[in-house]
Amino acid sequence: MSDRDLAARRLLAVTEEELQRIVLDIHDGPVQNLFAALSQLTLLRGQLSTTADLPVECSAAITRVIGLIEVSLRDIRSLLGVFRAPAFVENGLAEIIEDIVIQHESFTSGMVTLEMNEPLPETVSLPAKIALCRILQESLSNVRRHAGVETAAVKLWTEKGRLILEVSDRGHGFQPPPLNGPQATERHEHIGLRGMRERAALVGGKLFVESQPGTGTRIRVEVPMHE
Numbered sequence: 001m002s003d004r005d006l007a008a009r010r011l012l013a014v015t016e017e018e019l020q021r022i023v024l025d026i027h028d029g030p031v032q033n034l035f036a037a038l039s040q041l042t043l044l045r046g047q048l049s050t051t052a053d054l055p056v057e058c059s060a061a062i063t064r065v066i067g068l069i070e071v072s073l074r075d076i077r078s079l080l081g082v083f084r085a086p087a088f089v090e091n092g093l094a095e096i097i098e099d100i101v102i103q104h105e106s107f108t109s110g111m112v113t114l115e116m117n118e119p120l121p122e123t124v125s126l127p128a129k130i131a132l133c134r135i136l137q138e139s140l141s142n143v144r145r146h147a148g149v150e151t152a153a154v155k156l157w158t159e160k161g162r163l164i165l166e167v168s169d170r171g172h173g174f175q176p177p178p179l180n181g182p183q184a185t186e187r188h189e190h191i192g193l194r195g196m197r198e199r200a201a202l203v204g205g206k207l208f209v210e211s212q213p214g215t216g217t218r219i220r221v222e223v224p225m226h227e
């Protein structure tokens with residue numbers, strides 16, 4: 001294994017570790033505090049409702065704050081769910097991809113069609129697995145957040161020594177920023193797209209973003225199957 005491959009593996013492992021630490025920190029800190037705030041506010045609302053001269057705006061405001069906290073908690077928990085560590089080491093790529101798709105459907109009201117075409121490699125290196133799965137999660141999350149449609153299609157197949165994963169939707173689409181020149185905003189603004197591109201590059205692969213306003217979006221990642 002070359003020094004570059006080794007460095008890429010180390011970086012991926014560290015990134016995963018950091019991600020899991022952040023997930024745990026958020027779960028144990030802010031999420032628990034928000035739960036505590038929610039139950040205290042609910043209690044307060046109950047106590048105040050027995051106070052006859054409470055202005056009606058006051059109790060409406062408390063109800064609004066309770067609603068906001070509930071929505072935030074739901075959002076945070078669904079985000080934490082997305083970033084929980086899939087069993088990268090124990091499970092094969094196809095199995096993890098299926099899990100991610102099922103999980104996405106259960107967390108959102110979305111529908112994902114999944115097509116995995118044989119032959120798929122018996123084993124896929126851990127870094128390639130991590131890169132592909134994280135790219136899948138971010139792509140599905142982007143469909144949910146930006147495409148304005150409920151349906152996405154995921155396809156996995158091999159071609160000329162490469163593993164190819166494609167996530168497409170028929171939603172709003174967008175103009176992908178150029179990768180070079182003064183308009184190359186991906187570096188600064190689009191952390192999701194940039195992260196996907198960097199993950200692909202770390203395992204010697206490439207990311208393609210095909211989209212246009214009105215025509216939907218197709219994210220394709222190709223990684224070599226060496227090893």
Ligand SMILES: Nc1ncnc2c1ncn2[C@@H]1O[C@H](COP(=O)(O)OP(=O)(O)OP(=O)(O)O)[C@@H](O)[C@H]1O
Pocket residue numbers: 142143145146147148169171172173174189190191192193194217
């Ligand atoms: N499937 C999609 N359909 C429509 N627009 C998309 C899609 N995927 C990405 N985009 C557009 O590209 C932009 C950049 O996506 P990117 O994932 O980099 O950032 P983001 O999702 O806005 O934020 P985050 O950094 O949390 O991922 C989005 O803000 C959105 O405008």
Ligand SMILES: [Mg+2]
Pocket residue numbers: 138141142192193
């Ligand atoms: Mg995103």
